[in-house]
Amino acid sequence: MDSPPGPVAASDGFSGWLERRFTLTERGTTARTEVLAGVTTFLTMAYIVLVNPAILGSAGMPVAAVAAATCFAAAFASILMGFMSNTPLAMAPGMGLNAYFSYTVVQQMGVPWQVALGCVFISGIAFLLLTLTGIRQLIVASIPNYLFAAVAGGIGLFIGFIGLKDAGIVVANPATFVALGDLKAPSSALAIFGLLLIAALSVWNVRGAMLIGIVATTLAGWVMGLVSISPEPYSLEALTGTAFQLDIAGVLGLSGRQGIGLLEIIFVFLFVDLFDNIGTLVAVTKRAGLIDENGKIPKLNRILVTDATATVVGSMAGTSTVTSYVESAAGVQAGGRTGLTAIVTGLLFLAMMFVAPYAQVIPLAATAPALIIVGGLMLLPLVEVEWEDPMSAIPAFLTVAMIPLTFSIANGLAFGITAHALLKMVRGTLSRTDWFLLVLALLFVIRFIWMGGA
Structure with a gap:
């Protein structure tokens, strides 16, 4: 007598659906x-749930709400990526752009965080339109690959510098601009402990090294009396502090000197997201063996449309630009080859939303070591x-140096692209296809004249 096919058939049906x-x-x-593989990817990038609120919180945003928005944006983007492109590429609010959002746009330029979120929203819409119209290819073709690498390295130094500053390891000095801080201070000592712990776990290839290090450092700070852990009851109302708070009218209504600054903000959000995605896509898809025989990434437009959509949704939830994460390579190393990996990662971020309010108990001394480590890894x-070759070395150096030294990704981009265009002119290697590069360089020169050192 045959056994009832019910549960088995249902299981086979689900397995068959996954296969198809x-x-x-x-x-x-x-x-x-x-x-x-999805769990592995999640563990390697879960630190963003603690680090992103710490960075955006310094811009005056409610930490618990940002933590929830981070979880939601990462979940939405990763799940959408899995279904849309069938690629093991997880997404979350990007490191570097969150620092630019907080330290440059809000604190340095004085733009309210609600308006800054509006800039993120508009940059996402612009990215979507550029992808759908094919202009994205024109932009990518006008920028040499070495400048992509220089921007990534400069952002790494920028993030690392912020981490060293938050840790109290590097401090301001009127004579030398910066100097070594008091390493015996309790908060600095705690940050150094966290740095050594994360570094040790990383060289031992422990999955989730950064997440473990942040939590362990927070607990050590609590034992030392440096951290006051008094978690509040879970409140859905507290998590809506950033949702739909973006001020698009504030972006469109500003004019004059600050208006030009906002155009620059949108430009940086758009370009850095584009650069970051291209580099991450190449790295992850190469490792997964998904690049076709012509050297192209399958379903690239779907991936970029997903990225743009995720940024738009993320800004409405209350977080900075959402982008692809190179930590996805850890999941690929664990065997992930399809979008199911990204979906599992997204579901884990969704589950993490319910502990998001407790991110506010994490001190700067615990998140600073993660920033330093991430910054170092971004130099690759x-x-x-x-x-x-001076033709590439000079613009690359200016890009790498100006990002951390002027506390602005925009300045690094401006110096690098302008120097590249000028050197091509001097060398006599400009061609008709470089017209867009010249337009960008001219816009940057106008920006320098108009805004000066702002």
Whole structure:
């Protein structure tokens, strides 16, 4: 007598759907492998749930609400990426752009965080339109690859510098601009402990090294009496402090000197997101073996449309630009080959929303070490610069140096692109296809004249 087919058939049906939807066998993977890969990716990038609120919180945004928005944006983007492109690429609010949002746009330029979120929203819409109209290819073609690498490296130094400052390891000095801080101060000592712990866990290849290090440092601070842990009851109302708070009218209504600044803000959000995505996509898809025989990334437009959509949704939830995470490579290393990996990562971020309010108990001394480590790891692309060739070395150096030294990604981009265009003119290698590069360089020169050192 045959056994009832009910539960088994349902299970087979679901397994069959997974197979058809994500082409598991074709890509040499299984559902179990994809789930494990998704968990691995989540552990390697879960630190953003603690670090992003710390950075945006310094801009006056409610920390608990930002933590929830971070979880929601990462969940929405990763799940959408999995279904849209069937790529093991997880997404979350991007490091570097969150620092630019907080330290440059809000604190340095004096733009209210609600208006800054409006800029993020508009940059997402612009990215979507550029992708759908094909102008994105024109932009990418006008910028040399070594400047992509230089921007990534400069942002790494920027993030690392912020981490050293938050840790009290580097402090202001009227004579030398910066100097070594008091390493015996309790908060600095705690940050150094966290830095050593994360570094040790990383070299031991412990999954979730940064997350473990942040939590352990917070607990150590609590034991030392440096952290007051008094979590409040879970409140959905507290999590809506940033949702739909973006001020688009504030963006469109500003004019004059500040208006030009806002155009620059949108430009930086758009370009850095574009650069970051191209670099991450190449790195992750190469490792996953998904690049086709022509060297192209399958379903690239779907990936970029997903990225733009995620940024728009993220700004409405209350966080800075959402982008692809290179930590996705950890999941690929664990065997992830399909969008199911990204979906599992997204579901874990969704579950984490319910503990998001407790992110406000994490001190700067605990998140600063993660910023320093992340900043260091972001220097890897600099090996792609041909440092022996002045044609690439000079613009690359200016880009890398000006981002942390002027506390502005925009300044680094401006110096690098302008220097590249000028050197091509001097060398006599400009061609008709460089017209967009010249337009960008001219706009940057006008920006320098108009805004001066602002």
